[in-house]
Amino acid sequence: MSTTNITTPVLIAGAGPAGLALALTLLNNGISVRLIDKDLEYHAGQRAIGTSPRTQELWNLLGVLPDIKAVCVRPKPICVYKMPGGREVLKEFTMKAETEPAPSIPYWHTVGLGQEHTQSILRSHLANFDCHVELATELVNFEQHIDHVVAQIRNVQDGSTDTVTCRWLVGTDGAKGVVRKLLGLTFLGESREEHSALLVDLHLKGLDREHWHQWGALSDTFLFIRPTEYKDDSFSMIAAGNGLDVEKIVANPDEIGELVRSRTDRDDIELGKIKWVSSYRPNIRMVNKFGEGRVFVAGDAAHVHSPAGGQGMNSSIQDAFNLGWKLALVEKGLAPPSLLSTYNDERLPVIAKMLNISTDLWDRTVTSDSGDESTWNRGGELLQLGIHYRWSPIVLDERFDTSLDLKSVNPYGIAGDAVRAGDRAPEAPGLRKISGPDALGEITSLFRIFGPSYHTVLVYAPDGQGPGDIATAARRLPADAIRTVLILPKAAAAPAAVTSDLVLSDEDGHARAGYGVGDNDVMVVIVRPDGVVGGFVRGAEGVGRYFDMIFGSV
């Protein structure tokens, strides 16, 4: 046993979306955290506004989706105005950020919510665990040891320093963060300083709230004004393009009125209070790896990219989720530390592809003219429903020859392909509870059964018998870390002796159709705590093989 006095299991440096999502994932797993941020106040600003369907699924797992849905807004039609004059509509179109709704895809469109708002919702959920962001607390240095990390933190207000002895340290400290630097990770890529943008959140009168308003194009003088989710006269503005001295305006916000007048050619837009002014400099960079030893990076600390198709906050949250459940299992002693290397194995190719997609889109955006709506397409792979980890060393699909070189597949998805191990786990509604702990007869869905702190083992057995004794196999594994669910076809009789945690009747066949399991097929599908299919296996032996990869031999 170690004699080191651990003061907290996990120290998280940086309370942006990535740090907040990671903290909430760990707390849901029963792991306590300290979450510090060097800023004196919570971040203001709309910044990243779009939440992809895939991110909404993660919010669902964490139980924060209802709060997000209650305040978010759908994208509005975009009006591009003719110049000079700036009032006549040159073109009106809607940003495409959706797919067809389907039983397997309940969240089928992007929703919009200012980053400040998303963050405050996450903090309110952390408060339910009695966890609060420690503001004005900066991580300055750390030292790694065999079984712990000693971190130096500094109170930004009075300059006093302290040490935190933790078992794990995660840097969610943003693009300029220190954790990546102290680890000596590279951050290669390029800067696109020439495309700096000015961001302003403000009150104004003279524009309707049912449209997003655009003058000019990024290739010349671009001004974009969008109503926010607030119910007052708040808008968010982005200016970019030729001849804009962004830093000068950040230093002299008085110049914003003149900027709006000159770029819209209108004098009827009346500016009110300026709430927040900032600049955004597109950089396209990523780390060579997501951590070293007991220290990891996630979010902007690991990757930055252009705002086009802005996969920024979405990807940061998905990093946090991928790392969170693994770290929890290792911290509890249920899984070997080697599980943590799969965080890098899984996220690195996804992020590399994400940089490629967003850069291509950005290059098209900055060269297109103002009426080109194709650059506003945020559908398809940008919805992130296709992101998968089929090549991962910890996924198992007994139906396929895994010697195939999966490294060359597109990590953002193979359109139209049936679900495989490594893919997003689809939703399936219309499931009737016929045996289990509560509310029998109630109709439920897989998305209400999956959870962020356990694997869900779906057993498809037409005769209720199951392919070998899965429940007994699962019972040898760590309790609480696994839930077994027997899925019967509609109208099948419940088995006499129920060994799984829950028995469901697949009333409308969605649980079979969504997972490509035939009516008479016997199959076991294992869904990870992050909503990814970990395994498609044929029986108890396969279940054992899968969990050996996660927990080590038990």
Ligand SMILES: Cc1cc2nc3c(=O)[nH]c(=O)nc-3n(C[C@H](O)[C@H](O)[C@H](O)COP(=O)(O)OP(=O)(O)OC[C@H]3O[C@@H](n4cnc5c(N)ncnc54)[C@H](O)[C@@H]3O)c2cc1C
């Ligand atoms: C001004 C601005 C505008 C943006 N606009 C857009 C946009 O329009 N669209 C878009 O898609 N994305 C935008 N982004 C990017 C988006 O905000 C990020 O992708 C997202 O915030 C990433 O989340 P994160 O948690 O990884 O990092 P961040 O949100 O950057 O959070 C990092 C946190 O770490 C803290 N921190 C830093 N160093 C330390 C330390 N040593 N110790 C303790 N705490 C530390 C910081 O104070 C900060 O709160 C913008 C970013 C900025 C800065």
Ligand SMILES: *[C@@H]1O[C@H](CO)[C@@H](O)[C@H](O)[C@H]1NC(C)=O
């Ligand atoms: C998240 O992804 C969606 C695509 O569905 C995109 O429209 C949105 O801009 C992204 N948001 C951020 C903040 O990256």
Ligand SMILES: *[C@@H]1O[C@H](CO)[C@@H](O)[C@H](O)[C@H]1NC(C)=O
């Ligand atoms: C993205 O990948 C494609 C295909 O490999 C390539 O043609 C393109 O140049 C890449 N774009 C960037 C910005 O790297």
